[in-house]
Amino acid sequence: MQIGCCWFDKERRLLTDQVKSTQWHLNDHEYWVLEQLVQHRGQVVPLTMLETVVLDSGAHQLPHNELVGIIYHVIDYLCAKHSNLVEYIPEQGVILYPASQGKHTRILDLPNRLLSWGQYGIIIVALLAVLLFVLSNLNPPLFSKADVIRQVLTINGQVVQLSVFDNQSPQDAILHADCLSTQLKQCQEVRWDSISAAISTDRHYVSFILSQSETQSLQFKNIKLAVDDMHSPFITQEWLHKVLICG
């Protein structure tokens, strides 16, 4: 019969560990103890009952020390893979649990050996993934998305990042980006690395944010421009010089 991962052959008095392929030839006393446990599977077998060995030749007492040694040997042999298949209650008795007991132990019963490293790893990876997901959603967005992004190359080889925000009309955003980049290209020197322009919803104002990275820090400047007619070319060379975008 099967006990955990061992096969118990009563006729040959042999306990075979099928995983490790090892065998244990049981002597009279060992066989007696295991036989009693199997017969009373799921129940506590009192030590007094195990100590009274009944063989074909007659009954005799088993010394307590030898009995405890046999119990520990059985626990060691059976329990490598099934940690609480056999439980020894000192001074009381021994219980061999039904096979199903050992497989469904509760996670918090024992801190060791209940989760395999694989399961453990999967849980940790899943937790970290959830953590990263939550954190990525908590972080403020680093950049809002501009409607038009251009890189403008000026006469003297400087690259200026141009972003235009227009939540009303993508065509207008492109138009203004074209206009700005045409004018910027004609500048001798542009004082800023990055220029963002946002066209107001009511089409009467344009907000500019200019930024320039210095050796130590970033320099910023805001410009607010009122415009009568958004479709007239309001960005001119004169204006770019006036507001110190072009040097």
Next chain:
Amino acid sequence: MFVLTWVFVLFAFTHELERLVPSHQQWHLSCRADGYFDSQPPQLTPSAVSELLLTFTLEYQHAALRYDLDNESSPAELILLQGDVVKVDFGALNYQLQMQLKNKKLNDGSMLLRYLLNELAVGEAQFIDGESLPLQVQVFNVDDEQSRATLTFIPSNSIWSCEIMPAVLPQPH
């Protein structure tokens, strides 16, 4: 090992939460712009440049916006709005506010008023009468040093690059 990992994960999580959440319930932003509000074709004269200052303060449930406009040709103008935070979306750092005009100093044909009616997307009568004004602002592009942020007014699409000021301790009254 298992317990240690749990402790580490929880620590990292709460640490990040603590770092992110409280800082986003308080903002003290100071913003400065050059204003070109003579909506003439840009035949610019020196007097056409105005200095427009915006101070945006948000402390938990309370918000305040102060605008100062200065130029050489006319007396300084001022608008102060105060109100409450109605809704916060931490994911996008989007704040819905209900503001009210608390103080104003405006010239005839005020450039500041004209500008604000656009930026705050409100009607003049509603604004001047001190009615409650719904307002939505978004803070983004916060840099790694937490020293600068971009403030966007929704739906007017007006953007400001602002300096993040250290939190001011409450003064005893």
